[in-house]
Amino acid sequence: MSNSHAVVAEQFDDRAQQHEASSLGMWIFLATEIMFFGGLFTAYTVYRNIHTAAFETASHLLNAKLGAFNTAVLICSSLTMALAVQAAQMGKRKRLITYLLSTMALGLVFIYIKFILEWHHDFLEGLAPGLHFTYAGPHASRVELFFCFYFIMTGVHALHMIVGEGVMTVLLVMAWRGAFSQERYNPIEMMGLYWHFVDIVWIFLFPLLYLLGARF
Amino acid sequence: MSEHIAPKKLYFFVFASLLVLTLLTWQIAYVDLGQWNIVVALAIAVGKASLVAMFFMHLRWSGSMMRIVVCAAVFWLAIMITLTLGDVLTRGRVVPSQGWHTSAAILHTAAPANQQR
Amino acid sequence: MSSPEVELPIESRVHYLNAGYGIKSWLLTTDHKRIGLMYLVSITFFFCFGGIAATLMRLNLLEPQGLLVEPETYNKLFSMHGIIMVFFFLIPSIPAVLGNFLIPMMIGARDVAFPRLNLLSWYVFMTGGLLALYAVIAGGVDTGWTFYTPLSTAYSNTHVMAAAAGVFIAGFSSILTGMNFVVTIHKMRAPGLSWFRLPLFIWAMYATSIIFILGTPVIAISLALVGLERWFHVGIFDPALGGDPLLFQHMFWFYSHPAVYVMILPSMGVISELVTAFSKKKIFGYHFIAFSSIAIAAIGFLVWGHHMFISGQSIYAGLVFSALSFAVAIPSAIKVFNWTATLYKGSISYEAPMLYALGFIGLFTIGGLTGLFLATLAVDQHVHDTYFVVAHFHYIMVGGAVMGYLGGIHYWWPKISGRLYPDGWARVAAIIIFVGFNLTFFPQFILGYLGMPRRYAVYPAEFHTLNVVSTAGASILGLGYVIPLVYLIWSMRYGPEAGPNPWHATGLEWTTASPPPTHNFEETPVVTEEPYAYDRLAEEIQVV
Numbered sequence: 001m002s003n004s005h006a007v008v009a010e011q012f013d014d015r016a017q018q019h020e021a022s023s024l025g026m027w028i029f030l031a032t033e034i035m036f037f038g039g040l041f042t043a044y045t046v047y048r049n050i051h052t053a054a055f056e057t058a059s060h061l062l063n064a065k066l067g068a069f070n071t072a073v074l075i076c077s078s079l080t081m082a083l084a085v086q087a088a089q090m091g092k093r094k095r096l097i098t099y100l101l102s103t104m105a106l107g108l109v110f111i112y113i114k115f116i117l118e119w120h121h122d123f124l125e126g127l128a129p130g131l132h133f134t135y136a137g138p139h140a141s142r143v144e145l146f147f148c149f150y151f152i153m154t155g156v157h158a159l160h161m162i163v164g165e166g167v168m169t170v171l172l173v174m175a176w177r178g179a180f181s182q183e184r185y186n187p188i189e190m191m192g193l194y195w196h197f198v199d200i201v202w203i204f205l206f207p208l209l210y211l212l213g214a215r216f
Numbered sequence: 217m218s219e220h221i222a223p224k225k226l227y228f229f230v231f232a233s234l235l236v237l238t239l240l241t242w243q244i245a246y247v248d249l250g251q252w253n254i255v256v257a258l259a260i261a262v263g264k265a266s267l268v269a270m271f272f273m274h275l276r277w278s279g280s281m282m283r284i285v286v287c288a289a290v291f292w293l294a295i296m297i298t299l300t301l302g303d304v305l306t307r308g309r310v311v312p313s314q315g316w317h318t319s320a321a322i323l324h325t326a327a328p329a330n331q332q333r
Numbered sequence: 334m335s336s337p338e339v340e341l342p343i344e345s346r347v348h349y350l351n352a353g354y355g356i357k358s359w360l361l362t363t364d365h366k367r368i369g370l371m372y373l374v375s376i377t378f379f380f381c382f383g384g385i386a387a388t389l390m391r392l393n394l395l396e397p398q399g400l401l402v403e404p405e406t407y408n409k410l411f412s413m414h415g416i417i418m419v420f421f422f423l424i425p426s427i428p429a430v431l432g433n434f435l436i437p438m439m440i441g442a443r444d445v446a447f448p449r450l451n452l453l454s455w456y457v458f459m460t461g462g463l464l465a466l467y468a469v470i471a472g473g474v475d476t477g478w479t480f481y482t483p484l485s486t487a488y489s490n491t492h493v494m495a496a497a498a499g500v501f502i503a504g505f506s507s508i509l510t511g512m513n514f515v516v517t518i519h520k521m522r523a524p525g526l527s528w529f530r531l532p533l534f535i536w537a538m539y540a541t542s543i544i545f546i547l548g549t550p551v552i553a554i555s556l557a558l559v560g561l562e563r564w565f566h567v568g569i570f571d572p573a574l575g576g577d578p579l580l581f582q583h584m585f586w587f588y589s590h591p592a593v594y595v596m597i598l599p600s601m602g603v604i605s606e607l608v609t610a611f612s613k614k615k616i617f618g619y620h621f622i623a624f625s626s627i628a629i630a631a632i633g634f635l636v637w638g639h640h641m642f643i644s645g646q647s648i649y650a651g652l653v654f655s656a657l658s659f660a661v662a663i664p665s666a667i668k669v670f671n672w673t674a675t676l677y678k679g680s681i682s683y684e685a686p687m688l689y690a691l692g693f694i695g696l697f698t699i700g701g702l703t704g705l706f707l708a709t710l711a712v713d714q715h716v717h718d719t720y721f722v723v724a725h726f727h728y729i730m731v732g733g734a735v736m737g738y739l740g741g742i743h744y745w746w747p748k749i750s751g752r753l754y755p756d757g758w759a760r761v762a763a764i765i766i767f768v769g770f771n772l773t774f775f776p777q778f779i780l781g782y783l784g785m786p787r788r789y790a791v792y793p794a795e796f797h798t799l800n801v802v803s804t805a806g807a808s809i810l811g812l813g814y815v816i817p818l819v820y821l822i823w824s825m826r827y828g829p830e831a832g833p834n835p836w837h838a839t840g841l842e843w844t845t846a847s848p849p850p851t852h853n854f855e856e857t858p859v860v861t862e863e864p865y866a867y868d869r870l871a872e873e874i875q876v877v
Contacts, residue, residue, distance in 0.1 A: 011442065011444040012446075020520055021516050024282065024515070025513075028285055029508075030285075031288065033550070035546075035547055037554075038292075038293035041293070042297045043558070043569070046300060046580055047576075047577075049304060051575050071242075075231065079272075082227050082271075083224070086221060130566050131565070141568070144574055145568065145569070145574050145576060148567045152558070152561060197273075200268050206261075208261075211242070211253075212254070213253075288543075296551065299650070299654075302649070303583065304577070308647075
């Protein structure tokens, strides 16, 4: 009944059951991630409500253009990821590899912009709480609180992206070795779900962090 | 879950919509809508997230269980935010009137301070 | 369906315990039964540490001026007792031990949906646990298991980070377990096993898993924020920077209140099984009990503010949380009524598992009712942070959850080990535990009501006698816990062989050998009858 090269793991009866179980498992994991990020969103929402003016002032100190561009980058990477999954479903190895590489590259662009162009810049500007915070404008302490959340929320998000890049590297190597086919593409699909979720988190982070308050 | 293969055109259409919505949310931030700014921004974000979930993540063609899982998580997050805000936004609204007693008055049997801190 | 098979003696059969020898076959196993046993050893180990901390606390409280330790040390003792008992004993106890062992068997599956993730969950749990133990050995943590800010973030100079990290990591173990259970129950039931034919233990585990999935991530992020604030000296919860200490409490209790339902729901599931098996009667109100489990999980997420009634929460929020806390008592009460109705006119026998079940019903009821006292805003004003609260939650967690756990261990021990334990000793131990428990904790209700605060190393002389009684009870309780350890281990070697169904109970797990083969069933069973069909069973079996 069991076979080390079997497409179906031995606790499952058939491919369909295995596929449904994997998908349900991944969605449940994403539900836990919703609650994990959700804790941060809750805390941020509370403080935004208490310190509205300070948070709006602080939000203006962020570069909305870069943020918008980064959002577009992630959306592109979601497209390439969806196409990668599709390529795997159709058993198209070369296309799968191309789209996986594209997704990874776009992810790296995002991380570069985030860490080098934004974080490093904010640090130099004296906006890094706990490390180098010199902002002396109105509501300084509350602005510092905003930047705590800015760094933590985008940091946890970036951490998830880095983990995603790592897993994609593994999948890339497996795809190169021909591990995936029309019968076996589950891991790519699960990776896709994870990556799209990371994109969705950013879709909310962008307006909440960058677009608060009057820019007019 | 159905092993549905979506047409490429659909993906590109969703992609284009997402880019348009991103542009929109960014630019609307520069227009004064008063307190509606945040509402519009969140509405657009929800719209974008839905597009990604429904089409890129195949929720549209998935079994109902997946959708229940997502809705449950979102609903539970809403509970956390709502009840927490319910506390934060209603503090300081009640001023103790003449009828309130302080704790010290109630604990008339309070032992002398043994606190070590 | 339930006729016992002709059995070869244990030594000459291949089953999950002897299929593969050596430490590697255990540490690299993906068999849910072996993983359940590994958890059993782990949590027993942590229980001993938590118990030692409790012993030292109770010894200290023999004298009003504190007999044993300085207050700073006492703070560390109650913190460690709480952290270890809550996160490393109670929360994993039934789910990781009995849940892992039984769920696939109860639904007729060969294993859980993700066996490798199951093994990972044990390693993650051990990593978290050892990190927490490191915190203990390195000098302890003194914030209480509740890690309240700003003590934990700004003022405590104990090992907060290590303890918080240990809890954070162990949380992922819960998440993996919850994921595994939900997917297993949804996707791997045997043919014919519809939702309303499932044993109620499965319903309870499903509800518990929902809490694992939706609640645990929130405490993870809360503790992460505490760690970040401590490490970078930023003021997320510091009022000076505009932070709100109460926000931490909201986030912490959003998980930690449902966590208490994680601790009790599986136990309730066990009781449903015990009450039917030992009154040989179909459960009364199956649907009510099944749905009440889900209701407890759901409503349990809506009541967390009742821990913060006097912390500075708004009075309106207090009102809402108080009302919801009354509501959450209802499904629990429904269960107690249904168990009682099941017992009524049943053919009751008093083996040890049943003694634990009966003890549970009584003690949980007391604990639950005192919860209503605490949910009442005006009363809580008086008894918050006193021994009344301590007594309340120990009645539920020890009088309830631990007794359910022990009852379940005894009930399924023949299936797990293939051997019978000596029931005479087991009954004696159960009674000793019951007596010791009540002697320990009932005086604490009185102490709390009279005003003795909790988490204090010293107390006014007027509370002396009751404290002595409580400590005396604790020593009896401790003795009661040691006895099963001895005879259960003894029985693994010297106990008589149990056969597939020594209790003549219903349920798929009783249709396979004891101990079961690695793949649980020789053939996938097909389910054709309702659960707890004891009336049919009586016709088939000659009851000795």
